[in-house]
Amino acid sequence: MELSTEGKRILSQGTYVHPVDNGAEVRRLVDLIRALVMREWKGRYRRSILGPGWAIIQPLFYMVIFTFLRGTLKIPSDGVPYIIFTYSALVPWTFFSNATTKCGPSVLSNRGLVKKMSIAREVFPLAAVFTTLIDFFIASLILVGMMIWFRVPVNWSLLWFFPLLLLTALLALGVGLGIAAVGTYKQDITFGLPFLMQFWLLATPIMYPLSQVPERWRFLYGLNPMVGIIEGFRNILVKGTPPDLHLLLITTVVVVVVWAISWPFFHHMSQYFADVM
């Protein structure tokens, strides 16, 4: 620390040192995330009539709309019943879309904690993703019912379910961290995100199959990380085939790139969150 009042220059950056036991810190974070998820989950549906039913309504609603649209637009569905064709894509999509959207205001809505406690701010987007995961599992129950009803062939490729889910969660959190980092300062991004998500929905093979995309656009289209994920889910859930590894590789690369940018960015910005609340 060099400080000369004459020259009016302070050389060092501010530092805050607070040694903590790492093991205890990790346990603390795990407990905290669990508590945040429980709180968010309980708090969210406590004053609603349908409660967790809302987790099912959203993908079902889109499914109904798409089914109507299909009647007029003549969209093919790779030879599987259209209802399960689109619903199997809508469930992971809804998870991704809601998880990402919820990350945006996750820090602001926890301002009580942010202003009080020194905790890794990452826990708030993380808890938002985990909370949405519960919705995902509830919506999946209907999907399981459909799979039984339509006698979908079940085989070992179903084991891809969890790697695919992990990849979806990582992508949602990666994008969500970036949105939270900006959205905590200026909320425009939080307001604009639903529109972006509508557009993204149309740019992903959810209401139509990947085979409908013209060949010359295929590469550009594949850069959308959700393409590999949605196609993968549909392959294992509806067609009983393993995912397209080539598409998944693109998704993985995109996830890594997104994280490499958004996490350090979030981490830097998060120091000053309390200052603007």
Added chain:
Amino acid sequence: MSDDIVIEVNHLWKRYGLPLYHWLRRVRNRAAMKGVGDDNGDGVIPSSNAIWALKDISFSVRRGETIGVIGYNGAGKSTLLKVLAGVTPPTRGQVMVAGRVFPMIELNAGVHPELTGRENVFLLGAIMGLSRRDMEAKLPEIEDFTELGEWFNRPIRTYSSGMLVRLGFSVAVNVDADILLVDEVLAVGDITFQRKCFDKFERMRNGGKTLIFVSHSIRQVERLCDRTIVLDRGNQVAFGKTIDSVSHYYQSANLKILHQRFSEGQEIRVLQGRMEDATVDIVDVRFLDAAGQEALTFRTGGPLTIEVTYRSKELVRSAIVGFGIETIDSFYISGFTSEGAGFEMNLDGEGKFRCTIPSLPLLSGIYTIRMRIRHPNGSIIGGGYGLAAFNVQVPNDIRLSSDYGVILMEPEWEAPTAS
């Protein structure tokens, strides 16, 4: 950092907001050729600009100490606590904190309005790093301490602010933190709960916990704190034994009060709570020392003379003048009247009267005067409150215990005898 030091702050400067923003501002200012000397860019200490919330703060705290932080509104007290809590980063300088910290900042903000008190307690515990099992073990104690009864199982959006503080406080004092940062929480909560909190603080202090205590109640700080920091617009103006810091604060507060009083110019002295349109108008209230000179600072055990200049619209025979002495936080200490003074207090036209307290029994602090002039028929014909303020200092030859109070008592001791 030695084992005994739990908090060390070295040349801490704090400015709110993103560094990027300040950097952009500096670039813009430079582009506009506004000069470099007076900007607030990184690396430059501004001369007098108020943009810094904290300026060059340095102190260290030993384990088991209770430190008070006092100052006017906006002095940087809460900012200091937030930096210590690690909620907001220091802009310049070093801050080192050892041990588990529980910041009792904005306790009344609650955590989640839809959840019950019990669920909020679990959440707070999780934030503090307590496992669920630890929390369940402590829950009865916490529930007991809150005294919330059946409210404990209701959503906290239905709570009053006092109840929220009770909830937060009960968790805070029962989670075994090494360092407690207390920000003005005792202002809410009823008197029995405040009492209970104080007892708990004292027990924690004896148990080797470190407390940083921000308060506007100087009395609380005097009672609790070993050492006290005085902040003024981000500057650390005093740090030392509570008695010294508090008297420093009183002195500056005194100046500030007098300054306010003279703010309208010397000619018309503003007597704050003067009764308007009274039969007997109070023109001036002054304090005189033993030599009859106007003074503001008096010594415990010494004389104090109050001199009142009045202007009466009519002749009032046998008026009764009453004085009251209050602390700066409006705590009424004592009063006396001119009844039975042995002469007729006849007020007519303009004049002065004096009243002397030969031996002032007050301890260090600022005191204000209230006054009431009554007609013999009982009606109030003049007076006011907060008419003037004076400062009291305890001379060195008076031995006091470490806890300060308001009133001087002069005990007589008897030597122990063997029985």
